[in-house]
Amino acid sequence: MALCAPLWSDVVFSDDGAIFIGTIIRPEPGGMRYLAYGREVLLPSGSIQRSESDLKVLQGLPLTVELMDGSVLRGTVADFDPEIGLFLDISFGVLTVPLQSIKAVTDPVKRVRYAGSPFIARAGASCYFPILSAASSFGPSLGVDVAAEWSIALLRGLSAGFDARYAFADFLPSSTVQYSFLSVAPEASYRMLFLRTRADWLRNLTPFVSAGVGPVYVNLADPGGYPSQMGELSLGVNLKLGLDIDLFKGVGLRFQGRSDLYLQQGSPFVLLSLGIMASYDR
DSSP: OTTTGGGGOSEEEETTSBEEEEEEEEEETTEEEEEETTEEEEEEGGGEEEEESOGGGGBTOEEEEEETTSOEEEEEEEEEETTTEEEEEOSSSEEEEOGGGEEEEEOHHHHHHHHOOSEEEEEEEEEEEEEGGGGGTEEOEEEEEEEEEEEOTTSTTEEEEEEEEEEEEEETTOSSOEEEEEEEEEEEEEEOGGGTTOSSGGGGEEEEEEEEEEEEEEEEEOTTSSSSEEEEEEEEEEEEEEEEEEEETTEEEEEEEEEEEEEOSSSOEEEEEEEEEEEEEO
16 A cells, blocks of 8 residues: 555655646556646656655645746646636736646746756866876976866766866976967766755765866066967867755855877877866856
């Protein structure tokens, strides 16, 4: 009886933020068939987060209602009638939405937590350490990073964007010679969102990995040389992995490790870095 109890609920909440209002037709292997919004849907059992038998659980809950014609309504549920439709309070009045016109009803907050934010901007700083052949000529130094990414609907957690970095370089053989690097790289990222549907504190953690390829401008400043400024454009490759932490709505921190390879003339410049970035998403 305990296992079957959720099947006879009037409201089912899915882990991806979808909300189904209706009645159970029958349980099936791996899920249950549900009559929602005037049509049958099969809900996999693993996607069901919770169910309620009292429709009052929807009252006052902010929802996004997508209609069959592609339009979107946002508001709170005032009431529901299985024959008439959904009564949606859209701030300047209560709108009656017929069941046959509803394509999907979602909790927008839970949907973003499940699928990831459509846009995220970041800014921060990092400390890097040259390795291999560069370690003999350059010491640890600092860099400034900015980045932005947009989610891709093809795969949950996948996004594309760009990363820009300006870094200094301490040239050990001479204190008067200064190197700097400016890189801009399109990159692809994969954020592992499996923790975000949990109910405990782990829901605020999102591991990630990303890779990028783009141009790098290497600048040499030597006051005693001629010319005193020289530059070289080369190709850079970066690989990052780390952890995103949600602090509060729209704001978070990213802790990341990063490896960069600059394919300059002669031997490549390779460095490892540790950084922290502030994030803003919407």
